[in-house]
Amino acid sequence: MTSPPIAGPKTVAEAIDMIEETYEFMLSYAARGVRREEDDPGSRIRDYLERASAALSVLEGITADGLGPAGKKVTGPAAKFLDVIRDDAFKAGAAIRFVLAGGIGSQIIDNLNASIHVRALLTDVFLLDESLKVSGA
Numbered sequence: 001m002t003s004p005p006i007a008g009p010k011t012v013a014e015a016i017d018m019i020e021e022t023y024e025f026m027l028s029y030a031a032r033g034v035r036r037e038e039d040d041p042g043s044r045i046r047d048y049l050e051r052a053s054a055a056l057s058v059l060e061g062i063t064a065d066g067l068g069p070a071g072k073k074v075t076g077p078a079a080k081f082l083d084v085i086r087d088d089a090f091k092a093g094a095a096i097r098f099v100l101a102g103g104i105g106s107q108i109i110d111n112l113n114a115s116i117h118v119r120a121l122l123t124d125v126f127l128l129d130e131s132l133k134v135s136g137a
Contacts, residue, residue: 008054012062013132015055016125022052023113028109037104045104053096057088058120059125078131085124092121 009015023049034040064079074082095115099108112118 008051009058012058012128015058016129018055019059019121019125021051022048022055023118026109026113030113032106032107034106045109046100049096049100049104053093053100055088056093056096056121059087059121060093062086062089063114081124081128085121085128088117088121088124091117 009018026047029045031041032040032043034043037043037045062082064074064082067108092115095112095117099112102108
């Protein structure tokens, strides 16, 4: 029996949360030593990757509007950093969609976790998340 699909994020904050949750799940899945997805029914790895893909679509379209304090548009260095986030989200999304297109097992998830594109994206979202919290946005 398959689990119901998980709704995609509507906001940048929801997208960040989904990406962080997926990464945590990927770490535990990689450590389980599952050879093939079929060997671990009910693991939900595919659901988590699809959630991450949806979240990355949100970040691929991130704009400076409404991300600043009190919902104002960010400018200057903050706006430039959004260019980096969009680029890294696109690259990490391509890697995740590549994995979703084939068979999934612990080893491929471990390799995805180690991907420089996923690591760059995670660092970006951790930085963005903390920045939004500090700025009150």
